[in-house]
Amino acid sequence: MSEQTTHQKVALVTGANKGIGRGVAEQLAALGMTVFIGARDPRRGEEAATALRAAGGDVHAVSLDVTDPATVQEAANQIGEHFGHLDVLVNNAGITGSGQVSPADAHDQVPSTVELDMVRAVFETNVLGVIAVTNAMLPLLRRSPAPRIVNVSSHAASLTLAADPDGPFAALLPSAAYSPSKSALNALTVQYANELRKDGILVNAVAPGFVDTDSNDHTGFLTVAQGAATVVRLAALSPDGPTGGFFAEEGPVAW
Template sequence: MNERTIALVTGANKGIGRAAAAQLAALGMTVLVGARDPRRGEEAAAAIRSAGGDALAVTLDVTDAATVGETAKFIEERFGHLDALINNAGITGSGQVSPTDAVDQIPSTVDLAMVRTVFETNVFGLIAVTNAMLPLLRHAPAPRIVNVASHAASLTLIGDPDGPFAGLLPSAAYSPSKSAVTALTVAYANELRKDGILVNAVAPGYVDTDSNNHTGFLTVEQGAAILVRMATLGADGPTGGFFSEEGPLPW
């Protein structure tokens, strides 16, 4: 078994995932940059290496069982274990500025095919990757799973008429998919607690990324900070929680 600390970040060729991969590498971890596009994945990994980090690109489409299985096999053969999994890959399903303020996500008129596509990546993809990596995580001394959700996953926040989402159009695709991510986080945490695997959901905040046409006010580095913190929790860290950089979030 390889003694290096290994982290896999899905959707890591750009945005928050790429920033999280770079920050983990800066901490001395060997980071696997998961990306659907091999070229973009290698570009991201090369940039991390040029900054002094240890990074490898892996071709990983969370909706493609073949690439999920191939990634798990590669990690098993190369390292023998996985210390941290960050399920970051996700899509909004909308071409609008904000996934929480998109006309095409109004429940009464939403395209059901679009909802299925969003859930295929954000929910089913998370399950597929997590289950494929669990045998490798169980071989690590202090395994951690981080599921990237959103403030828009909080039913408390989106249901508050005076809250941060007041006046925004309701979402029938993105927000429910991220609520499902938080529910799955609790389910996995409850199952894996006995194995010492800490599982938490995080909300990076409104980050300047492609998904919101760069209208976010946080940098990708700021958004990635909570991913990295939860991926490197100590033995006394929480499990089954939902966190932002400011602290716990309501469900």
């Protein structure tokens, strides 16, 4: 049987047992992909996968903590053993550092008073975790005819928006952890895109928008489905699609 007629698209979404990640997994499954839900808590991951299978999706849970290299490699081994390739990697797992990105907690991240351990923890997950997962999955992605990597970022990552004294971010307390970690993720996205462009691997960052999730204490005004849709669009790019970009629903976002 030829690769062209038998190739089943396979996707991995990290941090996908709830929120935007789960929404992305659901929409990728609706496109006919086999989807692996990466979750730190195996029970929660399996509960999410079971629910999405009940809705008709080919969805499976895999234990994956992006800060634990052993679980990252084991996840790659499992996907490789079952399918031999990976078509879509969505690096969605992330933490805010202070529990939630809300006015009540934002003071914990003010640069002049932030605890360094918090900054380290946020960067460990939001930046180093992306490197760990991406590098572990690259051998599988290279076996795909149309590999895509999508890094879930944030409008808060934009230095242009943050530096505008009249912009919406000027009213927020400065962040030394979450926002800089997403800026670093954007920079990392560009570097991976530059390296992998010749291999046909498209790598982009996406700002889903202010989505109603646990991370903002459900103060967001977009639904999970709306936030996930932008991620999925980049995960399903045609071969002539962009790489090394930063996008939101409305289009490109200023770096």
